Amino acid sequence: xxxxxxxxxxxxxxxxxxxxxxxxxxxxxxxxxxxxxxxxxxxxxxxxxxxxxxxxxxxxxxxxxxxxxxxxxxxxxxxxxxxxxxxxxxxxxxxxxxxxxxxxxxxxxxxxxxxxxxxxxxxxxxxxxxxxxxxxxxxxxxxxxxxxxxxxxxxxxxxxxxxxxxxxxxxxxxxxxxxxxxxxxxxxxxxxxxxxxxxxxxxxxxxxxxxxxxxxxxxxxxxxxxxxxxxx
Numbered sequence: 001x002x003x004x005x006x007x008x009x010x011x012x013x014x015x016x017x018x019x020x021x022x023x024x025x026x027x028x029x030x031x032x033x034x035x036x037x038x039x040x041x042x043x044x045x046x047x048x049x050x051x052x053x054x055x056x057x058x059x060x061x062x063x064x065x066x067x068x069x070x071x072x073x074x075x076x077x078x079x080x081x082x083x084x085x086x087x088x089x090x091x092x093x094x095x096x097x098x099x100x101x102x103x104x105x106x107x108x109x110x111x112x113x114x115x116x117x118x119x120x121x122x123x124x125x126x127x128x129x130x131x132x133x134x135x136x137x138x139x140x141x142x143x144x145x146x147x148x149x150x151x152x153x154x155x156x157x158x159x160x161x162x163x164x165x166x167x168x169x170x171x172x173x174x175x176x177x178x179x180x181x182x183x184x185x186x187x188x189x190x191x192x193x194x195x196x197x198x199x200x201x202x203x204x205x206x207x208x209x210x211x212x213x214x215x216x217x218x219x220x221x222x223x224x225x226x227x228x229x230x231x232x
């Protein structure tokens with residue numbers, strides 16, 4: 001990593017290939033000596049291909065040719081070792097139609113790009129995973145900002161059985177602050193309408209925001225902000 005930052009090495013593959021090798025051969029084997037390295041590598045790639053999506057143990061198991069129990073155990077290993085984190089859905093006694101499945105994110109979006117074979121930022125930005133990668137960047141940076149400040153991150157997402165979804169909900173000081181993440185430089189105010197689904201929550205709905213590709217910080221109105229992702 002120091003070599004990449006300093007410019008000594010320009011090829012990110014040198015760093016990430018060495019990282020994956022060390023991760024599997026040393027860190028993972030400290031937790032489980034029975035891990036099949038080839039299958040585990042396929043499993044990590046399968047998780048990366050599904051970043052920012054609902055966690056599906058069966059699909060991951062099928063991709064790596066393992067059983068569901070092993071899939072669950074390996075997700076736990078990735079989470080324990082700090083490669084991924086799970087964002088759990090927000091729910092309470094009033095909002096009973098919410099789903100129970102968490103979403104999966106990587107702390108390092110560059111690692112996701114390496115594992116899913118995106119060769120450059122330009123290609124990744126125009127590729128089929130661009131929306132998922134942008135969401136992974138935004139959610140992971142929010143999560144890391146809390147952790148780096150020594151704060152407990154109370155982050156959730158919302159999705160109900162009617163497919164209504166809010167990308168991120170920040171809980172704090174008795175308020176819920178909803179966030180939408182969109183790959184656009186000119187967000188439409190109608191994106192904030194979905195925030196109304198949490199009005200029935202016992203907690204007060206705080207300031208909402210659309211995180212997007214806008215160049216400058218601005219607002220739709222006094223309750224809803226437009227936040228450039230580069231600012232987080």
